[in-house]
Amino acid sequence: MRADVAVIGAGPAGSTAAEIAARAGACVVVVERKAEIGSPVQCGGFLPENFELRELLPRAMLPESLYKIPDRCILHHTNIQRIYAPSGGSKEFRVQGRVLDRRTFDRYLAYxxxxxxxxxxxxxxxxxxSEGVKLSGHFSGSLRPKVTIGADGPSSxxxxxxxSSKKEFGICLEYEMAGVCADQDAAEMYFGSRCAPGGYAWIxxxxxxxANVGIGVRKSYLGRVKLDQVLGGFIKDHPVASEKLxxxxxxxVMRGLVPAGGSPSVLQKNGVILAGDAAGHVMATSGGGIPLAMVAGRVAGxxxxxxxxxxxxxxxxxxRVKAEIGAELDRSxxxxxxxxxxxxxDRLMDALFSALEPPQMKSVMRGRVPDLLGVLREVVGRR
Ligand SMILES: Cc1cc2nc3c(=O)[nH]c(=O)nc-3n(C[C@H](O)[C@H](O)[C@H](O)COP(=O)(O)OP(=O)(O)OC[C@H]3O[C@@H](n4cnc5c(N)ncnc54)[C@H](O)[C@@H]3O)c2cc1C
Incomplete structure (x- = not known):
């Protein structure tokens, strides 16, 4: 099979790259190991509204497929982001967001x-x-493209x-749960060493x-405890969340990895270009990777x-990709x-939480707040 460009992975990065390269006239082949694109889902599907995305990534040109999402891909809208400290206290700020049906969304991008x-x-x-790309499964054979785009996710x-290796990952477990009393207007994050060591839990x-109920933690913080025990404990015992759940x-039940250490320095070599999770294009403060994957996919294409x-x-x-999303990624x-x-x-986390006003918290989540170090010093100094 002829291919100028081979794209590995039909997630947000790969399908965006393929569309852009094909529209520019290249002969593009996308290879996806899933039999049904988008399924199984490994994502919470939270995506800020377009004006929030433009503030989040002010240097990036958003691809059309990101800012013109059809209604059929959107399950729900939220207006608030609420953050819970380990003590159970909460603060909230306005973030208009959409919850995507990732199955439908990934297919929309592939179509x-x-x-x-x-x-x-x-x-x-x-x-x-070294000779190109070897195929196995429903289609077999090989491709000899001029460029290969590795959009094959976190374990690329x-x-x-x-x-090009990524060293830091969050490991995630999430449940879709029916019959919950979750606040329909808020995407919630819960911090604390018991409910989410080295990460956060979400509703x-x-x-x-x-609701999508999950945890993303780092292995080094987890020790010998199992991920399903931690999520089970959050659902059953968290003083606030358990009432809702x-x-x-x-x-x-969904599991997955999220790169948490930013982008490695090598993003291309010998005609292979990495985009999306494969390149660590995920905000380390929130684990959100859909918009970055699509911007990187656009640039790769x-x-x-x-x-x-x-x-x-x-x-x-x-x-070119660093010019659009590098600064935000590095700061996150x-x-x-x-x-x-x-x-x-947890006590230090509670103190940091009380020291930050909601607008500062919003900035932290977006990879801003240059004076966070000052706030941390103040918190540590006060103790
Ligand atoms: C539990 C969880 C919750 C998340 N929640 C959110 C959220 O709410 N909001 C948000 O913005 N981000 C979230 N993320 C992150 C987001 O899902 C990713 O950043 C995003 O999907 C990255 O897109 P991608 O195209 O780079 O990779 P992926 O979406 O992972 O796509 C990679 C594709 O490559 C395919 N593939 C892999 N290897 C091969 C191979 N050898 N051959 C062929 N195909 C291959 C895979 O099957 C997959 O379809 C979450 C992640 C996890 C794990």
Whole structure:
């Protein structure tokens, strides 16, 4: 099969890259190991509204598929982000958001890529080898593309092939729960060493008494405790959350990894370009990766099609993607590392929580607040 550009993975990064490269005239093949694109889901689906995204990523050009999402992909809308401290106290700020049906959304993105002319190979595994890309599964054979886009998620084989490794991950477990009394207007985050060591627990309403309830933690904080015990404890024993969840029934179980350490320095080598989770494009403060994956996918698709036409080189990708999302990504990692110190100690976390006003908290979640170090010093000094 002929391919100028091979895209591995039909998630938000891969399908966006494929659509953009195909629209620019490249012959694109997308390889996806899932038999049904978008399923099983491994995501909470929370996505801020467009004006919030423009504030979050002010240097990025959002792809059309991100700012024009059809209603059928949206399960629910929220207006508030509420954050709970380990003590159970809460603060909230306005964030207008949507909760996506990731199954429908990922398919919508793949349909757009197909409409633009990309070939899609579902139920097929891709392996990057020195001669190109080897296919196995429903479709088999090999591709010899000019450019390969590794959009194959957090455990990316493409990233391993080019020696680009991510070291820090959050491990996540989430339930879809029906019959819950979650606040339908708020996406909630819960901090505390018991309910989410080194991370946070969340309740994201999906409408009609259904919610996505999950935890994302770091292994180094978890010790020997099992993830399902921690999530079970949050649902059953958390003084605030358990009241909302006590009548809930689990209707789906999802697991996944989230890169938590930002982007490695190597994002391309030998004609292989990484985008999305494969490249660590996730806000370390929130674990949100959908918008960054799609911006990176757009840049990867543009660069790949220009390489095919002889107008750019694969290495141009690194500075072009960093110019759009690099500063926000780097700052989110710096902030997460500062907050890490407090994550070991609930009393310190409570003190930090009381020292931050809601607008400052919103900035922290967005990877801003240059004076967070000052706030932390003040908190530690007061103790
Ligand atoms: C539990 C959980 C909750 C989350 N909640 C949110 C949230 O609420 N909001 C948010 O913004 N982000 C959230 N994220 C992060 C978000 O899901 C990711 O950042 C986003 O999906 C990244 O898109 P991607 O295209 O880079 O990777 P993915 O969506 O992971 O897509 C990669 C694709 O590559 C395919 N693939 C992998 N290897 C191969 C191979 N060898 N051959 C063929 N195909 C392959 C996979 O099957 C997959 O379809 C969450 C993540 C997790 C784990």
């Amino acid at each position: 757009r890529a197909a409409e633009a002319g990309a070939e899609i190979l579902p139920a097929t595994r891709a392996e990057v080898v 084989g493409a990233a391993r092939f080019i020696g 994201i309403p999906m409408g009609d008494g259904v 006590k009548m809930g029934k689990v209707t789906a 543009e660069v790949a099609s220009e390489v095919v036409l002889g107008k750019a080189q694969a290495r141009d990708y690194e500075h 990692v710096q902030i997460r590392r500062m907050v890490d110190a407090a994550m070991h100690n």
